[in-house]
Amino acid sequence: ARSFSTTLPQNDSQPYQPKGTPDIDPSALTIERTTTPKPLLDSKDLIFGRNFTDHMLSIEWTAQDGWLPPRITPYQNLSLDPSACVFHYAFTCFEGMKAYKDPQNRIRLFRPDRNMYRLNRSSSRIALPTFDGDKFTELIAKFVELEERFIPKQKGYSLYIRPTMIGTQNTLGVGPPGSALLYVIASPVGPYYPTGFKAISLEATESAVRAWPGGVGDRKLGANYAPCIVPQIDAAKRGYQQNLWLFGEEGYVTEVGTMNMFVAWVNEEGVKELITAPLDGTILEGVTRESILALAREKLVPEGWAVSEKKYTMAQMKKAADEGRLLEAFGAGTAAVVSPVKAVTWRGEEVKIPLSPGKETGPLAESFWNWMLAIQYGEVDHPWSQIVSK
Numbered sequence: 001a002r003s004f005s006t007t008l009p010q011n012d013s014q015p016y017q018p019k020g021t022p023d024i025d026p027s028a029l030t031i032e033r034t035t036t037p038k039p040l041l042d043s044k045d046l047i048f049g050r051n052f053t054d055h056m057l058s059i060e061w062t063a064q065d066g067w068l069p070p071r072i073t074p075y076q077n078l079s080l081d082p083s084a085c086v087f088h089y090a091f092t093c094f095e096g097m098k099a100y101k102d103p104q105n106r107i108r109l110f111r112p113d114r115n116m117y118r119l120n121r122s123s124s125r126i127a128l129p130t131f132d133g134d135k136f137t138e139l140i141a142k143f144v145e146l147e148e149r150f151i152p153k154q155k156g157y158s159l160y161i162r163p164t165m166i167g168t169q170n171t172l173g174v175g176p177p178g179s180a181l182l183y184v185i186a187s188p189v190g191p192y193y194p195t196g197f198k199a200i201s202l203e204a205t206e207s208a209v210r211a212w213p214g215g216v217g218d219r220k221l222g223a224n225y226a227p228c229i230v231p232q233i234d235a236a237k238r239g240y241q242q243n244l245w246l247f248g249e250e251g252y253v254t255e256v257g258t259m260n261m262f263v264a265w266v267n268e269e270g271v272k273e274l275i276t277a278p279l280d281g282t283i284l285e286g287v288t289r290e291s292i293l294a295l296a297r298e299k300l301v302p303e304g305w306a307v308s309e310k311k312y313t314m315a316q317m318k319k320a321a322d323e324g325r326l327l328e329a330f331g332a333g334t335a336a337v338v339s340p341v342k343a344v345t346w347r348g349e350e351v352k353i354p355l356s357p358g359k360e361t362g363p364l365a366e367s368f369w370n371w372m373l374a375i376q377y378g379e380v381d382h383p384w385s386q387i388v389s390k
């Protein structure tokens with residue numbers, strides 16, 4: 001198994017962070033509890049990202065003093081100067097991770113090291129500070145333990161955790177922020193799409209581009225998301241849940257923006273293949289993506305499947321559908337987990353994607369869903385799932 005570090009490779013570390021300033025220090029944590037606990041919602045009333053827990057975790061940073069003592073406080077508004085650089089030049093990046101309840105009622109996080117690595121990759125790209133991922137994970141674990149009652153027990157439901165880093169320096173000058181805030185909020189969630197756990201329809205989008213070579217599409221920056229909303233509204237008007245972002249004249253299939261995209265087909269060589277776009281700088285390095293690839297290599301390759309991280313086009317997908325070789329398609333992400341796709345409309349034509357008879361999923365998406373959830377909810381022992389409660 002590959003092992004990963006939560007800190008950055010040397011050549012990718014934050015260039016503006018003065019050496020020798022203090023890193024995040026979990027032992028300095030202070031906790032101020034709320035005096036007005038919120039009522040818990042019924043799981044059927046959970047709308048993704050609308051309701052938050054009682055508290056938040058905050059860690060301030062200054063270029064001079066490094067990371068200041070972490071604080072857990074009641075969930076509250078931020079107070080920022082209108083000139084704060086986050087509002088003007090998009091100094092903001094974030095993560096999505098989840099906490100789960102296992103059958104023994106313990107709290108589990110799924111591969112938090114991958115989120116820490118990625119947040120450091122994101123922050124360093126926009127001149128925000130980096131940090132020790134293990135120490136930040138320790139604090140997130142404490143925060144999640146405090147919010148334990150908000151973690152839904154039902155499978156498919158979890159506590160979505162949103163670590164966020166923003167530049168807080170008050171200046172309209174364009175330069176590296178001299179101060180930053182790293183904070184964590186959490187939201188009990190069920191299915192990401194309002195349609196529930198159902199297969200979705202996508203519109204292949206060529207009129208706008210999500211990411212490009214040399215750009216920042218592989219970093220989880222706030223700036224990657226806002227520009228996708230107008231195309232999303234346009235697609236929604238035509239009845240599609242999301243855009244499938246294509247790239248270039250060739251119409252390469254990239255990702256969905258809220259999820260990475262997987263396609264299963266019998267390829268031109270007659271081999272069953274699970275394919276997803278390669279990490280060429282335009283694709284978000286999804287933790288679910290990486291996990292599905294690992295599971296596929298473990299479970300599908302012995303059954304004769306090829307598993308590929310390779311460029312593929314919408315034309316190839318349509319050809320496979322026309323020739324009856326298209327087996328399945330699904331999106332994969334932390335928020336959406338595994339989300340079966342039933343159709344992609346491209347240049348006005350609908351490419352239909354098979355589902356299992358009478359089901360809202362195909363067999364592969366169903367298997368990945370089951371494998372992933374069994375690990376995430378601690379029903380099987382797996383090194384990806386980390387117990388964070390006693």
Ligand code: COI
Nearest residue numbers: 096097258333334335336
């Ligand atoms: C996630 O899957 O966690 C995401 O960040 C996608 C979206 C909700 C922004």
